[in-house]
Amino acid sequence: MTQTEAHRVVIVGGGAGGLELAAKLGRKFGPQHVYLVDKAGDHIWKPSLHEVAAGTLDIHREGLSYFMLAKDKGYTFIFGEVTHVDRDARLIQLKPVFSDQQVEVFPARSLRYDTLVLAVGSKSNFFGTPGAAEFAIALDSTAEAERFRLRLLHELVTANRKKAEQVDYALNIGIVGGGATGVELAAELREACADAVFYGLNSLDPQKDIQITLLEGADRILSALPEKMSAAARQLLLDRGIAVKTSVRVARVEADALYDAQGTRYPVDLCVWAAGIEAPAFLKQLRLDCNRVNQLVVDSNLRSADPAVFAMGDCAQVPWDQEGQFLPAKAQVAHQQAAFLLPIMAERIQGKEISQRAFRFRDHGSLVSVGHSRGVGSLMGVLTGKNWFVQGLLARLMYMSLHLMHHLAILGFARTASLAVGRLLMKRGRPRVKLH
Known part of the structure; x- marks a missing residue:
């Protein structure tokens, strides 16, 4: 098969599942067959965005370059954001890419595909709440996490100055949403703020003068997970010292406060929105079935009504084994879907008859980080079928291992081990939080 005849698999979205699929396909078939499209130049494991926001993870040190990985793993990387998909012509349209100085780096382009895999993830769902999009920051991307981090540094410096003038002043941080992102961010912020104060903000007592409030609409945080895990x-x-408010539905967001459905006011200097998700709106333009949060409806083969279009991860509504239920938006789901799609894409590239198979998700449980030294988790017993509850340092170490396993799937053992050792050594020569 010549390059002009090569079957093109175009993967849109370089998240956990999309990048793993591109890397594994690229190693096997090469750049003429495998294309990865993403609007960012670097990959960050999305579950670690709360660390980027708190300043405890530096994206300029930890991010993996898609261009570098493309050369190493044998796929073609296309830098750009998809604006339209022409299914009849099998073309995707990309926006032009501009530098920070608004100089055009790449023009608007189109890219042909034979098989399209949509792995575009999700973004925060504001549910039409007035003021949320204007005043709250959603941790949907590294850019948003960096924006929050810079705002946090500004607010800390401002609070330090005001505290010297006003004894009873306090910095208020509000987090809307008590899922994994909200819980992890709250704990990370408490530790990061204490570290930032250590580096010269001497007027602030991080425990008393930085007040963090977590607001959750359900009757408990981590409501999708077992009650024991939620309580822990x-x-x-x-x-x-983090205030946890449950059964609170935020009805309005203003520049300096949140208001719930009963009119209760919660003062905030900085607000994060981590309540619910939705897929990118452009998926509705495909003229394929989408649900109310824009997720593309696919079958158990992860294929849409168009046999050339597949979807995986947060942007896909995939049936679960349980009647009427759909798979949750979790990194382990995307990881397993990448492994499932690998032989299917291989068969399409090779022009073979597609073998019939159905995706079966194996739930290995959930782990939530609660600071650098603590965590909670519920693990599925492979042999017994029971849930095993873990917490404390063991849960935190297991949580950290998930990040390494993701890198292992992309980089291989030698480079992942080198990266882990390098990070450990680099910690000795840099501040605990990013201060610039």
Whole structure:
């Protein structure tokens, strides 16, 4: 098969699943067959965005370059954001790419595909809440996480100055949403703020003068996870001086306050929105079935009504084994879907008859980080079928291992081990939080 005849698999979205699929396909078939499209130049494991926001993870040190990986793993990387998909012509349209100085780096382009895999992830769902999009920051991307980090540094410096003038002043941080992102961010912020104060903000007492409030609409945080895990996480947050408010539905967001449905006012200097997700709106333009949060409806083969279009990860509504239920938006789902799609894409590239198979998700449980030294988790017993509850340092170490396993799937053992050792050594020569 010549290059002009090569079957093109175009993967849109370089998240956990999309990048793993591109890397594994690229190693096997090469850049003439495998294309990865993403609007960012670097990959960050999305579950670690709360660390980027708190300043405890530096994207300029930790990010993996898609261009570098393309050369190493044998796929073609296309830098750009998809604006339209022409299914009849099998073309995707890309926006032009501009530098920070608004100089055009790449023009608007089109890219042909034979098979399209949509792995575009999700973004925060504001549910039409007035003021949320204007005044709250959603941790949807590294850019948004960096924007929050810079705002946090500004607010800390401002609070330090005001505290010297006003004894009873306090910095208020509000987090809307008590899922994994909200819980992890709350704990990370408590530790990061204490570290930032250590580096010269001497007027602030990080425990008393920085007040963090977590607001959740359900009757408990981590409502999708077992109650024992939820109760343990709540206690760990309370132990850190974080206020946890449940059964609170935010009805309005303003520049300096949140208001719930009963009109209660919660003062905030900085607000993060981590309540619910939705897929990118352009998926509706495909003229394929989408649900109310824009997720593309696919079958158990991860294929849409168009046999050339597949979807995976957060942007796909995939049936679960349980009647009427759909797979959750979790990194382990995307990881397993990448492994499932690998032989299917290989068969399409090779022009073979597609073997019939159905995706079956194996739930290995959930782990939630609650600071650098604590965590909670519920693990599925492979042999017994029971849930095993873990917490404390063991849960935190297991959580950290998930990030390494993701790198392992992309980089291989030698480079992942080198990266882990390098990070450990680099910690000795840099501040605990990013201060620039």
